[in-house]
Amino acid sequence: MTAPDAPKTASRFTPARLFSSYGALVAIGLVALVLLVWAPGSLSAFRLGNLGKYCAWAIAAVGIGLAWGRGGMLVMGQGVFFGIGGYAMAMHMKLEAAGPGGVPDFMTLYGNGTMPGWWEPFRSGPFTLAVIVLGPAIVSFILGYGILKRRVKGAYFAILTQALAVAFATLLISTIKQTGGFNGLNTFSTFFGQNLYDPQVKENIYLITAGLLVFFLVVVWQLYRSRYGELLVATRDAEERVRFLGYDPANIKLVAFVAAAVMASVGGAMFVPIAGIISPSNVDAAASIMLLAGVALGGRSSLLGPALGALAVGYGQSALSEKYPTQWTYFQGALFILVMLFLPAGIASIWPKLKALVPTKRSASPGGVGIEAEVEADAGAVAPV
Amino acid sequence: MTASFLGQDYLEIRDLTVDFDGFKAVNSVDLTFLQGRLHFLIGPNGAGKTTVVDALTGLVHGTGRAEFRGRDLLGMKSHKIVRLGVGRTFQTATVFEQLSVLQNLDIAAGLHRRAGSLLLARGKTPAKVEEALETIGLTTLANRPAGVLAHGQRQWLEVGMLLVQDASVMFLDETVAGMSTEEREETGELLQRIAGDRTIVIIEHDMEFMRRYADFVTVLHAGTVLAEGTVAEIQADPQVQTVYLGTVTEVAADA
Numbered sequence: 327m328t329a330p331d332a333p334k335t336a337s338r339f340t341p342a343r344l345f346s347s348y349g350a351l352v353a354i355g356l357v358a359l360v361l362l363v364w365a366p367g368s369l370s371a372f373r374l375g376n377l378g379k380y381c382a383w384a385i386a387a388v389g390i391g392l393a394w395g396r397g398g399m400l401v402m403g404q405g406v407f408f409g410i411g412g413y414a415m416a417m418h419m420k421l422e423a424a425g426p427g428g429v430p431d432f433m434t435l436y437g438n439g440t441m442p443g444w445w446e447p448f449r450s451g452p453f454t455l456a457v458i459v460l461g462p463a464i465v466s467f468i469l470g471y472g473i474l475k476r477r478v479k480g481a482y483f484a485i486l487t488q489a490l491a492v493a494f495a496t497l498l499i500s501t502i503k504q505t506g507g508f509n510g511l512n513t514f515s516t517f518f519g520q521n522l523y524d525p526q527v528k529e530n531i532y533l534i535t536a537g538l539l540v541f542f543l544v545v546v547w548q549l550y551r552s553r554y555g556e557l558l559v560a561t562r563d564a565e566e567r568v569r570f571l572g573y574d575p576a577n578i579k580l581v582a583f584v585a586a587a588v589m590a591s592v593g594g595a596m597f598v599p600i601a602g603i604i605s606p607s608n609v610d611a612a613a614s615i616m617l618l619a620g621v622a623l624g625g626r627s628s629l630l631g632p633a634l635g636a637l638a639v640g641y642g643q644s645a646l647s648e649k650y651p652t653q654w655t656y657f658q659g660a661l662f663i664l665v666m667l668f669l670p671a672g673i674a675s676i677w678p679k680l681k682a683l684v685p686t687k688r689s690a691s692p693g694g695v696g697i698e699a700e701v702e703a704d705a706g707a708v709a710p711v
Numbered sequence: 712m713t714a715s716f717l718g719q720d721y722l723e724i725r726d727l728t729v730d731f732d733g734f735k736a737v738n739s740v741d742l743t744f745l746q747g748r749l750h751f752l753i754g755p756n757g758a759g760k761t762t763v764v765d766a767l768t769g770l771v772h773g774t775g776r777a778e779f780r781g782r783d784l785l786g787m788k789s790h791k792i793v794r795l796g797v798g799r800t801f802q803t804a805t806v807f808e809q810l811s812v813l814q815n816l817d818i819a820a821g822l823h824r825r826a827g828s829l830l831l832a833r834g835k836t837p838a839k840v841e842e843a844l845e846t847i848g849l850t851t852l853a854n855r856p857a858g859v860l861a862h863g864q865r866q867w868l869e870v871g872m873l874l875v876q877d878a879s880v881m882f883l884d885e886t887v888a889g890m891s892t893e894e895r896e897e898t899g900e901l902l903q904r905i906a907g908d909r910t911i912v913i914i915e916h917d918m919e920f921m922r923r924y925a926d927f928v929t930v931l932h933a934g935t936v937l938a939e940g941t942v943a944e945i946q947a948d949p950q951v952q953t954v955y956l957g958t959v960t961e962v963a964a965d966a
Contacts, residue, residue: 553821554829556814560807567805570768572793572822572876 350629354543357630361536371525375600378532380640381539382597383617384633388542389589390621391632396555397582398562399479403487404590404617406494407462409609411591413498414461415598416511417445418454423515431513437503445504451518458595459588466587467580474576474583479565488611495610510605517599528600535596539633542589547629549585558582590617616643619662625674635672720746722767722797722880722910726775727785729759729766729934736762737773738934744880744910748926749902752914755954758931760914761802764882768792768799779880794822798878802885804865808858812849812868815857816840819872839875847871847901863894870901880910887920899924922946930954 365377386408393399420430426449429441447453473486498505505511520527549555557578561568565575598604607613616639624635639658647654669675722744729737737759744750752760766773769789777784784792807815813836820839821829836853844850847867852860857868866886873881883902887895899920902911906926915921921928921942928945930937938948945951 548832549830551832552830553817553824553833556810557818557821557829559809560815560818563807563809564805567801567807568818569789570793570799570801571819571872572790574788574790 350547351544353630354540354547357543357633358536358540361540362533365536366529366533371528374532375528376640376644377637378535378600379597380637381532381535382593382600383620383640384636385535385539385542385593385596386590386617387593387621387624387632387636388539388546389586389593390617391624391626391628392546392549392589393582393586394618394621395626395628395632396550396558396562397579399579399583400481400484400618401487401583401586402484402611402618403489403491403494403614404586405491405609405611405614406487407466407587407590408594408597408613408617409494409498409604410462410465410594411458412594412598412604412608413505413511414448414454414457414591415595416514416604417448418451419514419517419598420511421445421449422519423513430511432506432509432511433503436507442504458591462587462591463584466584470580470583471576474579477576488614491609491611491614495606498606498609506605508606510603510608511598512603512605514599514602522599522602531596531599535600538592538596542592543630543633545585550629554578554581615662616658619658619665621672622662622665623672625672627671628674631672631674720780720879720908720910722777722779722784724763724767724775724777727763727766727773727777728775729762729771729773735934737766739775740931740934740936742929742936744912745927746879746908746910747906748911749906749924750910750912751921751925751928752912752931753916753918753921753928754931754937757933759934760931761884762934763931764799764884764912764914768797768882793876793878796878797880797882798873798876799882800866800869800873800884800886802888804862804869806857806860806865806868806872808856810857811854812857812860813840813844813853815868816843816871816875820875822876837875843871843874846874846905848897863890863898866890866898867901870905874905879908881912883911883913885914885916887915887917895920 361377361381365374369377386404390401390404393401421428424430429439430445433439433441448457469490473483478486498510499508501507502509514522516522517527517531520530522528549558557568557573558581561573561575561578568575568578594604594609597608601608617636620636620639621632622635623639624633625631639661642661643654643658646657650657665672722742724740724742724744727737727740727742728735740759740763742763752763754760762771765771767777767784769784769787769792773785775785779797780795782795784795784797787795807818810818817833817837817840820837820843841850844853847870849860849864849868849871852864857865860868870881870883870886887898890898895917902913902924905911913921913925925942927940928942929939930945930948930951932954937954938945938951940948
């Protein structure tokens with residue numbers, strides 16, 4: 327209707343847009359280079375182990391970025407899924423340490439030395455791996471189906487998921503004979519038959535964890551550029567409108583919720599051989615919020631923000647807690663508040679904002695990188711929690 | 712739209728009642744929306760126009776029957792109704808502001824895609840989307856975020872989204888409200904262009920717009936059908952004049 331004689335090429339993908347899509351892939355490549363090549367060659371075994379731990383959190387954070395940043399679901403209970411993966415892995419390693427037919431040490435300590443039947447299948451490595459992936463998928467599908475089909479959203483969704491994390495931790499603490507209770511599961515000796523005290527094995531575990539982080543980054547990169555990614559953002563911003571386009575928004579959100587749960591579980595599973603422990607304090611409400619803090623800091627709706635934010639928060643936790651062991655939690659709380667107040671879309675939003683201040687040729691052209699980035703940056707700010 | 716549907720696609724509503732805790736917002740309404748004409752629903756505020764559409768699109772619960780292609784729309788879920796080919800817009804245009812015009816249309820065009828194909832990025836722009844961009848005149852703005860569109864352009868984008876989702880029944884809720892005179896004209900022509908084999912129902916307060924473009928008019932008042940017919944018939948109806956048209960045309964003349 328307006329200016330019908332203008333060129334029609336506008337509706338096609340411009341080279342700039344293609345570049346911005348693959349540019350993200352280059353950025354993931356850089357992260358991979360640092361984590362998989364530079365870090366193992368330059369860091370001490372201790373530091374590398376710490377970095378591995380942050381990578382495990384970052385895997386969970388990537389999922390939170392998907393569910394919260396793009397899907398608008400403030401998942402405050404990802405500790406539950408982190409815990410499912412973590413405990414499944416820990417049970418398998420505990421049984422490895424106990425030897426064939428053996429019973430984990432804490433069961434003789436706190437109980438009568440008999441093992442509950444549901445522990446038995448975790449002797450099998452493949453079964454454990456299947457539980458790490460399928461367990462959270464099934465649990466989150468059932469939970470998500472119930473919650474999302476009833477159109478629970480916003481603060482109610484957040485409180486519900488947070489309550490699950492509290493309930494999960496309470497359940498673990500109250501079942502000391504089956505799960506190790508407050509102490510959790512620790513003292514492992516091997517990881518799928520490999521000696522955990524061997525530096526090479528430690529490095530390999532680190533490499534697997536960092537590799538999984540890169541893998542999940544590529545997965546969400548593809549999700550974000552896919553039609554599903556666009557639909558998810560659309561659902562986040564105008565759920566009712568999506569319903570009147572013939573989609574059931576609950577199903578769209580459910581996919582993101584389940585994917586986020588699986589990522590949290592994989593992160594939890596890799597956390598265990600690196601940290602050497604999983605306990606209720608790694609999966610409770612506070613742990614879930616720590617995961618969120620990293621995502622918020624990095625920029626929840628950006629591709630790399632959640633992962634880099636989680637790595638930074640993990641590093642900050644180690645560095646500051648070495649100097650101020652008791653005050654770290656205050657730092658963390660203050661950080662979360664400051665980010666939410668002054669930088670709601672996270673650090674990832676600084677760059678596009680700076681770029682917007684300096685008008686360039688590229689950002690002035692419609693459909694160019696500038697507008698894309700602007701939209702990206704604002705996306706987080708507009709999203710309701 | 713296959714040829715066999717031509718002239719036979721209609722929406723038949725019988726005894727539609729919407730009860731809000733004892734208050735009957737729509738009371739035993741019979742309506743038939745036929746293909747190929749611009750059917751206007753008019754009536755004073757609170758007449759039940761939007762409520763009728765809400766009931767037909769699954770937003771509120773209604774009783775009675777609303778048959779389209781052999782299915783009763785009442786009791787169906789909103790997204791299933793859309794999949795059957797009944798689409799709608801809302802009084803305030805809601806487009807996805809963060810996404811581009813093209814992405815908005817592409818999402819709307821996607822309801823019949825297989826779930827698996829959603830995991831892939833869009834390759835080239837689907838022909839259907841390209842065509843709709845042309846029809847609604849937003850081709851040059853395809854890559855701009857929908858948030859920057861002017862009010863009228865947003866409404867056209869909404870119409871475009873109905874076009875690509877193959878809606879053969881379109882409910883348009885006060886589409887020209889707040890539009891400039893030229894925008895109204897362009898909208899009217901756009902609707903006439905696309906009416907063809909579609910059933911288009913327009914809720915409207917703008918009497919001038921209605922007079923100019925309506926093929927058929929239904930006047931609702933207090934939840935019931937007051938009168939039906941062509942513009943001339945409606946204008947001649949003394950009941951309509953006392954209840955509705957007189958007052959509103961006066962208001963419109965003042966504005």
